[in-house]
Amino acid sequence: DTGVSQNPRHKITKRGQNVTFRCDPISEHNRLYWYRQTLGQGPEFLTYFQNEAQLEKSRLLSDRFSAERPKGSFSTLEIQRTEQGDSAMYLCASSSTSGGGISDTQYFGPGTRLTVL
Amino acid sequence: EDQVTQSPEALRLQEGESSSLNCSYTVSGLRGLFWYRQDPGKGPEFLFTLYSAGEEKEKERLKATLTKKESFLHITAPKPEDSATYLCAVQPMDTGRRALTFGSGTRLQVQP
Numbered sequence: 001d002t003g004v005s006q007n008p009r010h011k012i013t014k015r016g017q018n019v020t021f022r023c024d025p026i027s028e029h030n031r032l033y034w035y036r037q038t039l040g041q042g043p044e045f046l047t048y049f050q051n052e053a054q055l056e057k058s059r060l061l062s063d064r065f066s067a068e069r070p071k072g073s074f075s076t077l078e079i080q081r082t083e084q085g086d087s088a089m090y091l092c093a094s095s096s097t098s099g100g101g102i103s104d105t106q107y108f109g110p111g112t113r114l115t116v117l
Numbered sequence: 118e119d120q121v122t123q124s125p126e127a128l129r130l131q132e133g134e135s136s137s138l139n140c141s142y143t144v145s146g147l148r149g150l151f152w153y154r155q156d157p158g159k160g161p162e163f164l165f166t167l168y169s170a171g172e173e174k175e176k177e178r179l180k181a182t183l184t185k186k187e188s189f190l191h192i193t194a195p196k197p198e199d200s201a202t203y204l205c206a207v208q209p210m211d212t213g214r215r216a217l218t219f220g221s222g223t224r225l226q227v228q229p
Contacts, residue, residue, distance in 0.1 A: 004160075031215065042121075042204050042219030043161065056216055091160055095215075105151070106217060108160035 002027075004109030006092050012115045013082055020078045021112045025094030032075050033093040033106055034067055036060070043091055043108075049075060050097075082116045089113050119144045123205055123220035130227050133194045138203055138223045140188040146210030150188050151217060152181050153204040161204055164190075195227045 035043035153161035
C-alpha cells in the first residue's frame with residue numbers, strides 16, 4: 001500500500017492558462033475525492049467519484065473545473081482559464097466501501113500546490 | 118448546512134502540559150466525525166473516526182471523545198513532535214452524500 005499519490009506536487013501558471021492535476025488512489029479504493037485548501041483553512045470539498053461515476057459535486061465547483069475518473073482508477077482535475085483566486089492546495093483522497101462499516105475513512109494524498117500569477 | 122467550528126485557533130503548550138482541543142458541529146444526522154493531523158505542506162493524516170455520542174478512541178498520547186454537539190481531542194503529556202494542525206470534520210448521514218465538512222483547525226505548538 002503506497003498511499004494516495006498526486007502529480008505534480010507544485011504547479012505555477014499564468015492567469016488564463018489551463019492546468020490538469022492527476023491523482024492515483026490507494027489500490028482497490030473505489031471512492032475518490034477532490035478537495036481544495038487555502039492557507040489557514042480546512043479542506044473544502046469539490047467532488048467525489050464512486051468507481052467511474054461522479055456522484056457528488058460542490059457548489060464551489062464552477063464550470064471552469066472538471067474532473068474525470070474514466071476507468072475507475074486514477075482521476076484528473078482540470079481547471080480552465082485559471083484565475084488568481086484558484087491558487088490553493090488541491091487535495092485528493094480515497095476510500096473503500098469494502099469494510100462494510102457505517103462510514104469509510106478518507107485517506108489523503110500530499111496535495112498539488114497551485115500558484116496562479 | 119453542515120458547520121464545524123474548532124477552538125482555539127492556536128495553542129502553545131510546554132512539553133508535558135496536557136490540554137484539549139474543541140470541535141463543535143451541526144450536521145443533519147451524523148454519519149461520522151473525523152480527526153486528522155496535518156503537518157505544513159502535507160496532506161491530512163487520519164487519526165480517528167467517532168460515530169455516536171459517548172464513544173471514545175485513543176492512540177498514544179491522543180484521546181478523542183464525542184457528544185451530540187461537540188468532540189474533544191485530549192492531548193496528554195505532549196511532545197514537540199505532536200506540533201501540527203489538528204482538523205475535525207463531519208460526514209452527514211444523508212444517502213449519497215460523502216463529502217466531509219472541515220473546521221479551520223487548531224494549530225498546536227509544543228515547546229521543549
